[in-house]
Amino acid sequence: MIKNEKIKASEVQVTGLQGEDLGVMSTKDALALAKKLKVDLVCTSLMSSPPPCKLIGAGSAKQEALQEKQQARKQEQGPKVKELRLTANIEDHDLETKRQQAERILKGGDAVLLVVKISGKEGAKAKELLERLVKELGSHGKKHTGIQLSGKQAAVQLDPL
Structure with missing residues (x-):
């Protein structure tokens, strides 16, 4: 999970806190917006250009990644x-x-x-x-x-x- 200053792309596709599309903007502008809202800018995928990023509350980014891991592991195991x-x-x-x-x-x-x-x-x-x-x-x-x-x-x- 890449977030905040670790995002190396020059431009990112930004999604807001409620899931609204904020469009393509420079990484510096997106980081400034995230700091202003006191949230993190998290890159969701590196496979597209510009990479899609979300504005997510500080603790919920880690929790969301953990839940995705648990879901994947549960589906991998199959039914007991x-x-x-x-x-x-x-x-x-x-x-x-x-x-x-x-x-x-x-x-x-x-x-x-x-x-x-x-x-x-x-x-x-x-x-x-x-x-x-x-x-x-x-x-x-x-x-x-x-x-x-x-x-x-x-x-x-x-x-x-």
Whole structure:
């Protein structure tokens, strides 16, 4: 991030504090304007001629650059898979709580793995429970895998829409 006196171009395209276009002006004039308004002149790109610059409040320039870095890193990583564990004999209130958690995770952009622990002959009940949850969460996510019954658990993964 290049700002204030470190900008070497002779002319810059200046954008004001509220995003208004102030036009092309000499770097000295732009710096004088920034000093008068008690803000920083920040160069947003060196790839064009004249380089576009913004008038930004002192602390917000660093914060804006930090937010852009975090966004880029988040997009680079892709969605995470978060696991929610249930039992086949879950109470209605607890099931509603788990559904809300799953909904929140899907809205946040992460995938949800719903896992139901099975003991004894609860396989059919667990599958029924997962089908119900998938149907209720249909507006927020779609099935990535079918319902998988294996040994002591049943699982299904939902990806965000």
